[in-house]
Amino acid sequence: MKIFPLVTGVLLLFLLTISCKKEADKSNEVYSSETLKIRKLTDNVFMHITYLDTESWGKVACNGMLVIDSNEAVVFDTPSKSKVAKEFINWVENTKKATIKAVVPTHFHVDCLGSLNAFHDKEIPSYASLKTIKFAKKQGAIIPQHGFHNNFELKVGKNKIVCEFLGEGHTKDNIVGYYSKDKVLFGGCLVKTLKGKKGNLADANVKEWANTVDAVKEKYKDVKCVIPGHGKEGGIALLNYTIELFE
Template structure:
């Protein structure tokens, strides 16, 4: 009888834990003129800053914060140093978290425009080797550490994976993955549902679909997909982006 009770109690605890994880309700938890932070899962947050453009208006630009214990990693900086400083202060003071690294996923300013603010706080930066080359070529702030194909960084007791799958939005676009919560940060390689093709000045539209197909194959269990601009979603964003650039 006692063993049956223990089994039943364990089942209830596991069920409640599972329900808590599955029923997480995303919510906006910080908003200022320059920065919005949205809590999208137990340990992950989207940071959104804004870029004023001639062709597309005031564009929201997404990045991702992942956290474990008292440590965090940031994918993509906000659009400039001012917004990045605001984000760093928020992570330190609200999440009470040490930022282990910042990872720009490509060389444009909606990915690396606030890099200097992170360097000012002695937060190490990591990027794909082509991102290093392109930031140097364009006289942008250069990430401090490079990797050839993929990078694994620890955050608390968990890990993050950053990997280059091929050209698309740019020659250097990488994606970030947080396995413990099955969250993919696609950056500007991935589009929100119903989005247009966006800025193509540095793109390789012929390989774009194939690159995203490789991402989809690599991470079949992904639950949350965060694009560089617009609303996050699920694997449908991968399928939509593949279809958008098919047969170019």
């Protein structure tokens, strides 16, 4: 019996599968540099990926959401550095010919609001929960300009995006964003990618985390795409995984 050709064939098939998966992952990439990647998820929704240098975790890839509808745009979470934010804003304005109507940090950590000043310099208004504004002030961070309590709606084109606080988890102020037209949920750091670890728990409410994500799942039953704060996007399985992780 010839074992080596069989093993070689299996190995080749495995390598081809891995190669195809990598190509599939890059197939929806519409912009790429050393500091910024932008991937198209639906006709109107993009995921922007930037990088945060940390002492505990090394170089961490951080996700944000960009919604473009009728040449209007809304951004969820900023890059941590202003230089990268300017690169991102330039792409939206010059390549997509869209006007950014609002930027929304989903909690007070640097990977959400670290470059708000770059947006403010372009006269792009920022919106955040009053809890986020409170914590941002406390840590001496850049302060979002407009605050809301637990629920806020933004118009983008003829459609709406809901910004909502449904409970504590990664932080005491974490909100989610939902673009109803494409049924896309930006969970931010409240939601974990599949096989993801618990991550930074310094400001977390671990006891309530699963309950909060369960409330998100119950509220947005028709969600089709879920974007986590770090790692690959997916479907409702990301919510189920996060609930199990913290139960």
